[in-house]
Amino acid sequence: MNNPLTHRASRSGLSTRTSRSGRATPHTLGQTSTHPNGTTPHLPSSSARVRLLPYLPHSKDSEVAPTVQMYWSKAPVWGTMPNHGMRAHSVTLVDPVAWIFGGCDERGCWKDLWLFNTGNYVGSPSGVLFRLTRGLS
Amino acid sequence: MQWSHPDVQGDVPPPCRAHTATLVDRKIVIFGGGEGPVYYDTVYVLDTVHRRWQKVDFPADAPHPTTRRAHTAVYYDGKIWVFGGGNGSQALNDVWTLTVNCPIEKMKWTKVEIQGNKQPSARGYHTANLVRNIMIVVGGSDGRECFSDIWCLNLGKILFVLLQTLEWGYSRVNSRPRYTSLGPGATRGGAPSTFSQRHTSGIVSVHHWRSRWKFLQFRYTIFQPW
Numbered sequence: 001m002n003n004p005l006t007h008r009a010s011r012s013g014l015s016t017r018t019s020r021s022g023r024a025t026p027h028t029l030g031q032t033s034t035h036p037n038g039t040t041p042h043l044p045s046s047s048a049r050v051r052l053l054p055y056l057p058h059s060k061d062s063e064v065a066p067t068v069q070m071y072w073s074k075a076p077v078w079g080t081m082p083n084h085g086m087r088a089h090s091v092t093l094v095d096p097v098a099w100i101f102g103g104c105d106e107r108g109c110w111k112d113l114w115l116f117n118t119g120n121y122v123g124s125p126s127g128v129l130f131r132l133t134r135g136l137s
Numbered sequence: 138m139q140w141s142h143p144d145v146q147g148d149v150p151p152p153c154r155a156h157t158a159t160l161v162d163r164k165i166v167i168f169g170g171g172e173g174p175v176y177y178d179t180v181y182v183l184d185t186v187h188r189r190w191q192k193v194d195f196p197a198d199a200p201h202p203t204t205r206r207a208h209t210a211v212y213y214d215g216k217i218w219v220f221g222g223g224n225g226s227q228a229l230n231d232v233w234t235l236t237v238n239c240p241i242e243k244m245k246w247t248k249v250e251i252q253g254n255k256q257p258s259a260r261g262y263h264t265a266n267l268v269r270n271i272m273i274v275v276g277g278s279d280g281r282e283c284f285s286d287i288w289c290l291n292l293g294k295i296l297f298v299l300l301q302t303l304e305w306g307y308s309r310v311n312s313r314p315r316y317t318s319l320g321p322g323a324t325r326g327g328a329p330s331t332f333s334q335r336h337t338s339g340i341v342s343v344h345h346w347r348s349r350w351k352f353l354q355f356r357y358t359i360f361q362p363w
Contacts, residue, residue, distance in 0.1 A: 078139055079139040091158075104154040111151055113183075
């Protein structure tokens with residue numbers, strides 16, 4: 001698969017990896033990867049790809065942290081996006097869809113309604129939807 | 138993760154901030170809020186299936202909560218339970234229920250008489266989450282002072298209990314949480330996650346029967362949610 005989003009499949013902190021010397025080492029908290037963006041070194045094609053650190057599509061340079069910690073990262077959103085800022089609005093989750101009403105920004109209050117589908121699908125230029133691997137919801 | 142801007146029909150509410158929106162059987166019930174100097178006491182229902190707004194009309198002589206915003210609401214036992222908020226001149230600590238398990242034209246407000254003599258001080262901008270039959274009220278402000286106390290309102294017994302909390306390793310959790318959300322995983326464990334905006338840059342959870350705070354550690358990437 002060439003879709004980089006599927007690379008998150010093996011983000012388990014329990015995995016072991018084969019180091020450059022060929023010796024399997026258990027993953028420990030705080031261990032840094034030998035590769036700057038968290039991928040394992042190139043292995044023979046017969047080996048499984050193992051990712052020790054979460055893939056953060058929008059932040060390649062974030063500090064290495066234990067995988068049991070949680071990360072904020074910007075969501076890969078698409079569609080008709082809100083055209084104004086919002087605070088003091090309300091968000092109500094109906095199944096996977098967040099219904100967002102009202103709120104205000106520096107221009108005043110709003111009465112419009114926005115929907116944000118939290119389902120794990122992202123668009124592609126071809127129009128085909130890709131499903132993100134199991135993560136949020 | 139798709140955004141969309143749907144067309145909706147019916148009685149669209151006026152521009153509004155700091156209202157509550159409560160889900161009742163695929164309908165979203167909006168109460169209160171305001172714009173600029175204006176405070177609302179109105180109720181609107183949005184049918185998410187038919188995408189239609191409807192304003193709820195109440196008899197003129199029926200009891201009714203005052204205008205308010207920055208209050209909280211939870212749904213329990215066929216009713217929306219509203220606590221606190223502010224009406225522009227003062228903070229509030231009254232509790233009201235709106236009966237919603239009925240046709241819209243039969244909806245009815247009832248003032249809740251709290252049992253016992255304990256009750257949170259008047260406040261808005263607090264948070265409220267329902268865990269089983271308990272509405273947990275955290276923090277808030279009366280416009281002068283910010284609060285860090287936690288109150289459990291037992292909705293079966295209509296009784297407020299002040300939670301005596303123990304610090305759990307993280308000092309900043311004691312400063313005024315604002316705006317909470319409750320994760321589904323946290324509900325099962327009986328511990329609501331409190332998302333605190335502005336005052337503490339983190340998420341804390343409080344276990345309401347062990348009375349302990351727990352700070353959930355986060356790492357930031359380029360995105361900061363506030």
